[in-house]
Amino acid sequence: MADGTWTYWDARHSDLDELASGGQIGLDRPGNEIFYAQRFGSLLSLIGDLSSPAAPLFVLDAGCGKGYFARALARCGHRVDAFDISPHAVDHARAEGGGPRYAVAALDEWRSPWPYDIVVCVDVLFHVLDDQAWAAGLRNMASLIRVTGRLIATDIVTDEDADEGTDEATAERTTRGARTVHRPIAAYRAELEPLGLRHTLSQPYGFRESQVGFHVFTRTR
Ligand SMILES: C[S@@+](CC[C@H](N)C(=O)[O-])C[C@H]1O[C@@H](n2cnc3c(N)ncnc32)[C@H](O)[C@@H]1O
Numbered sequence: 001m002a003d004g005t006w007t008y009w010d011a012r013h014s015d016l017d018e019l020a021s022g023g024q025i026g027l028d029r030p031g032n033e034i035f036y037a038q039r040f041g042s043l044l045s046l047i048g049d050l051s052s053p054a055a056p057l058f059v060l061d062a063g064c065g066k067g068y069f070a071r072a073l074a075r076c077g078h079r080v081d082a083f084d085i086s087p088h089a090v091d092h093a094r095a096e097g098g099g100p101r102y103a104v105a106a107l108d109e110w111r112s113p114w115p116y117d118i119v120v121c122v123d124v125l126f127h128v129l130d131d132q133a134w135a136a137g138l139r140n141m142a143s144l145i146r147v148t149g150r151l152i153a154t155d156i157v158t159d160e161d162a163d164e165g166t167d168e169a170t171a172e173r174t175t176r177g178a179r180t181v182h183r184p185i186a187a188y189r190a191e192l193e194p195l196g197l198r199h200t201l202s203q204p205y206g207f208r209e210s211q212v213g214f215h216v217f218t219r220t221r
Contacts, residue, residue, distance in 0.1 A: 059081070156184070156211050
């Protein structure tokens with residue numbers, strides 16, 4: 001990628017441990033353990049607790065990093081595909097095993113022979129700096145979800161986003177440092193609603209001072 005995304009993430013995954021490389025660089029190990037565990041609990045409550053090896057949900061972890069969420073979802077009985085743009089992260093995830101099927105791919109590249117019940121994309125989209133690449137990745141993920149299935153993606157969540165049913169465009173596109181661009185919920189809705197995905201919920205992480213959280217979109221047609 002021309003903006004250095006691939007180089008940055010592959011080097012970061014090579015240099016940092018399995019939680020800091022995809023979590024928060026500024027946190028120590030126990031802090032990242034809490035950050036990951038707390039978000040996984042939220043993810044489970046958003047996905048629901050109906051799964052077993054006999055009747056798995058088909059889940060895609062898009063931008064899986066070293067596979068924390070992919071492995072945790074597989075342990076809960078889900079059948080998980082996972083990909084990331086960083087070969088180093090995918091090698092690490094594969095070596096950990098645990099059930100998910102991994103690949104190296106970008107958000108706008110991944111193809112699947114079957115539609116997913118759930119696509120999760122945790123802390124990836126706001127690291128896609130180019131607006132066209134962001135929109136192409138979002139549209140590709142939307143195309144992979146079955147009717148009534150859900151996309152659970154993360155970005156900045158404002159009080160208004162969390163207040164269901166609002167139509168207000170309340171935030172601007174915000175750049176933070178060299179590798180982060182937060183986009184408002186209105187930008188997500190503008191891409192996803194024409195494709196049949198309705199914004200059903202936003203939930204802040206509620207982790208320390210983080211302003212990020214989950215946006216849930218449900219495919220209605
Ligand atoms: C903050 S990490 C989050 C990783 C993982 N979701 C987690 O929470 O542990 C961001 C990840 O997005 C990946 N990434 C960035 N741009 C991507 C793209 N266009 N397509 C796929 N993955 C991408 C990076 O390689 C990195 O692993």
